[in-house]
Amino acid sequence: xxxxxxxxxxxxxxxxxxxxxxxxxxxxxxxxxxxxxxxxxxxxxxxxxxxxxxxxxxxxxxxxxxxxxxxxxxxxxxxxxxxxxxxxxxxxxxxxxxxxxxxxxxxxxxxxxxxxxxxxxxxxxxxxxxxxxxxxxxxxxxxxxxxxxxxxxxxxxxxxxxxxxxxxxxxxxxxxxxxxxxxxxxxxxxxxxxxxxxxxxxxxxxxxxxxxxxxxxxxxxxxxxxxxxxxxxxxxxxxxxxxxxxxxxxxxxxxxxxxxxxxxxxxxxxxxxxxxxxxxxxxxxxxxxxxxxxxxxxxxxxxxxxxxxxxxxxxxxxxxxxxxxxxxx
Amino acid sequence: xxxxxxxxxxxxxxxxxxxxxxxxxxxxxxxxxxxxxxxxxxxxxxxxxxxxxxxxxxxxxxxxxxxxxxxxxxxxxxxxxxxxxxxxxxxxxxxxxxxxxxxxxxxxxxxxxxxxxxxxxxxxxxxxxxxxxxxxxxxxxxxxxxxxxxx
Ligand code: SF4
Ligand code: SF4
Numbered sequence: 001x002x003x004x005x006x007x008x009x010x011x012x013x014x015x016x017x018x019x020x021x022x023x024x025x026x027x028x029x030x031x032x033x034x035x036x037x038x039x040x041x042x043x044x045x046x047x048x049x050x051x052x053x054x055x056x057x058x059x060x061x062x063x064x065x066x067x068x069x070x071x072x073x074x075x076x077x078x079x080x081x082x083x084x085x086x087x088x089x090x091x092x093x094x095x096x097x098x099x100x101x102x103x104x105x106x107x108x109x110x111x112x113x114x115x116x117x118x119x120x121x122x123x124x125x126x127x128x129x130x131x132x133x134x135x136x137x138x139x140x141x142x143x144x145x146x147x148x149x150x151x152x153x154x155x156x157x158x159x160x161x162x163x164x165x166x167x168x169x170x171x172x173x174x175x176x177x178x179x180x181x182x183x184x185x186x187x188x189x190x191x192x193x194x195x196x197x198x199x200x201x202x203x204x205x206x207x208x209x210x211x212x213x214x215x216x217x218x219x220x221x222x223x224x225x226x227x228x229x230x231x232x233x234x235x236x237x238x239x240x241x242x243x244x245x246x247x248x249x250x251x252x253x254x255x256x257x258x259x260x261x262x263x264x265x266x267x268x269x270x271x272x273x274x275x276x277x278x279x280x281x282x283x284x285x286x287x288x289x290x291x292x293x294x295x296x297x298x299x300x301x302x303x304x305x306x307x308x309x310x311x312x313x314x315x316x317x318x319x320x321x322x323x324x325x326x327x328x329x
Numbered sequence: 330x331x332x333x334x335x336x337x338x339x340x341x342x343x344x345x346x347x348x349x350x351x352x353x354x355x356x357x358x359x360x361x362x363x364x365x366x367x368x369x370x371x372x373x374x375x376x377x378x379x380x381x382x383x384x385x386x387x388x389x390x391x392x393x394x395x396x397x398x399x400x401x402x403x404x405x406x407x408x409x410x411x412x413x414x415x416x417x418x419x420x421x422x423x424x425x426x427x428x429x430x431x432x433x434x435x436x437x438x439x440x441x442x443x444x445x446x447x448x449x450x451x452x453x454x455x456x457x458x459x460x461x462x463x464x465x466x467x468x469x470x471x472x473x474x475x476x477x478x479x480x
Contacts, residue, residue, distance in 0.1 A: 190432065199434025199472060228387075245475035249390050252429060256386055259425055281429075288428050293421070308425070311417035313407065318442040321424035322431050 001132045001149075003108045003173050006054040009079060012105060012172065013052075014045040016077055022103050023074030026065065028058045034127045035115050039065065041076075056130050059112035059154075061267050063087035064220040070101040078102060081109040082176060083160065085167040086263035086299030087220035092167075093302050094261070096223050106168035108176065111149075111157035116275060118152055121145050156266025156279060159183035166300055183264065184287045186280055191326055206247040208274040211240045215268035215278055221258040221298075228253065255281040260289060260306040263299040292321050344398035344464040346373045348457070349388065351381045353411040354446045355403030361450030369457035380404070381442075382415030386426045389440065393473035399439045399464035403453070406444040416444070435472045438463050 013025045029040040029051040037057045042048045061084045069076050080088060085106065092099055113135065118125060124140030136146045150158075161183060163176025190198055216222045216229060228234050229250070241247040255262075255278070264286060268278040289296055289307045293315065296307050316324060350356040356377050362369060378384055381404025392400045402423060404416040423442050431437040441460055445453045 195431070195434045195436060197434070198432065202433045234387075243475060243477070245394055245473060248433065248473065249387075249394070252390060252426075252433070253387060256426065256429065284429060284432050285425060288425055292424060308418075308421055311414065311421055313417070315417065315420055316424065318420060318424040318427050318440075322428045322437050325428045325431070 001130045002055065002110055004054070006052060008172060009054050009105075009107070010045070010048045010052055013042070013048060013077055016103065016105075017043070017045070021075065022077040024069075024072075024076045026062050026069070026076060026078045027052045027054070028060070029053055033125065035113075035118065035125060041069075056113040056128065056135075057115065059270060061087055061218075061220055061265050063091055064218070064223065066097045066102055067091065067223055070097040075101050075103055077105065079105050079107050080165070080168065081107060082163050082165050083109070083156075083263070083265050085165045086162070086297070087265050088167045088299070089302045090261055090263050090299035091220060091223065093299070093304065093306075094223070104168045104170070106165035106171040106175070108173040109163070111153045111160065113149075113152045114154035114157075117154070121147055121152075154266065154270060155186075155277070156264075156269060159185075161264060161297070167302075184283055186277075187283050187287050190280065190284075202248075203244065205276050206251055207244065209241060209247055209250070209276055210274060211238070211250065212273060213238065214271040214273065215276075216254060218267045218271045219258060219262075220265065220267070221261045221263070222254075228257070251278075251281060254278075255285060258282065259285040260296070260308040261298050262286065263297070288321070288325055291324060292316055342465070342469070343370070343372045344461060344467075344469075345396055346370075346399045346401065346457070346461055346464060347392040347397040348373050348375045349378050349381065349384045349400070349402045350375050350445075351404040351411075351416075352377055352379050354405040354409070355381075355443075355453060357447035358403070358445045358449050358453040361447065362454040363450075365450050367450055367454035369454040370461045372461055373457050380410065380412055380415040381419040382410075382412075382422075384419065384423075386422060389426065390473065393439075393470055394475040395478050396470075396474070398467070398470040399441070399460060401441045401443060401456075401460050403443050403445045403456070406446055409446065430473075436467050438467055439470060 016022045025042040027040055027042055028037045030053050031038040035057045039060050062078050063084050118137055122137045122139035122142040122145045126138045129136040133149055134146050135149045135152055136144055138144050159181045162178045164178050165175055231237055236246055236250050262282045266279055293307050381402055384402055389400050404419055407416055410416045427440045443456050
């Protein structure tokens with residue numbers, strides 16, 4: 001269950017609109033289905049009363065939207081979960097928007113639910129009722145199914161890295177702590193496999209990619225106006241991969257381009273219609289960076305120097321580094 | 330090593346090696362190797378770059394796509410970069426890139442970074458001989474190949 005309710009957020013937004021602090025409010029409205037929540041802009045209390053929703057499916061990271069939103073006149077209110085604030089800081093570090101044009105209200109988060117996992121327990125979902133530890137799925141074909149809430153969390157929330165907001169103008173509720181939830185365990189499992197097993201694992205995952213580019217489009221670290229994947233000379237521009245080389249090319253380059261800047265927000269894995277575990281690629285880079293060059297969390301503070309645009313005279317040599325990233329070795 | 334052991338049993342199999350060499354050191358090192366009549370395999374195709382740091386990780390994938398069996402990057406020794414710090418960035422970038430290739434199950438012996446100065450003709454030849462032999466043992470690059478690009 002989320003610690004804040006729709007009413008609390010609407011009241012806060014109406015107050016800030018009323019006293020002139022902000023001109024617009026970023027929020028969520030219902031999509032086609034109750035679990036299919038869509039980001040929306042509001043300017044009046046009436047509109048919010050009618051359409052604003054908040055609940056377990058409001059996982060979208062709003063930080064990236066601010067790049068386009070802050071080009072408009074006036075100030076915008078945005079509600080950020082702890083993990084979103086890391087992306088927010090990372091974007092500020094990269095000078096992608098004007099901080100003065102945003103008012104951040106930090107909201108606590110107890111993990112958002114994974115629609116894929118919910119769809120796996122019941123078909124034809126009408127609504128989902130959150131009762132704290134358990135959730136009840138009201139469905140058309142399987143009736144009411146009650147399951148443990150924890151089992152319905154996506155990997156990114158199970159392995160949440162922080163309940164602490166690193167940027168805000170105002171907080172609703174208590175701030176949390178940076179937590180250690182074993183987010184590199186899966187990566188380690190892969191590292192321990194043989195190269196053949198790893199190759200087979202990734203071949204199986206990456207060959208499902210349909211190159212919809214959703215992972216790139218949603219990523220708050222991918223804010224280039226012109227992306228390499230839109231360049232017809234790149235050979236991997238907007239089109240489905242022609243063979244297994246192009247699949248790997250796309251995924252290696254996508255992950256590499258955000259290496260050192262990826263905050264591990266998990267949006268890429270969330271939006272992938274093919275359920276490819278993209279976070280396992282990003283986390284590999286994060287884990288390697290931590291091991292080779294010292295712990296670094298992108299977005300933990302504004303203005304920090306990303307590891308790939310930095311160096312020390314005694315960095316490990318590539319051969320040594322690759323060796324070191326093997327725990328079996 | 331006998332060439333007969335190679336997986337495809339093709340006696341004429343020679344690996345194709347792409348070597349990105351920094352203009353200020355390794356490229357001159359290759360020249361020196363030649364001047365000193367130090368032999369290294371003709372399978373090594375050298376691409377001259379202004380600095381090892383010019384090598385975009387995409388170049389490595391591209392080289393494999395176009396048929397390379399191994400890719401090596403040679404630059405000035407750390408601290409000796411003509412542009413002060415280029416090779417330090419190369420070192421970080423390639424550490425992460427190679428580690429990622431390894432993570433995807435691509436043989437880690439197919440990629441290498443070596444620091445070779447303009448005075449190290451002998452090291453250049455030895456490095457290339459060793460790298461060619463290592464890659465020849467692995468056989469053809471199958472995991473990062475693009476059949477459309479092969480002759
Ligand atoms: S790569 Fe994925 S996890 Fe990393 S910042 Fe982008 S969307 Fe978030
Ligand atoms: S979101 Fe998934 S299917 Fe779409 S391009 Fe990314 S990895 Fe491929």
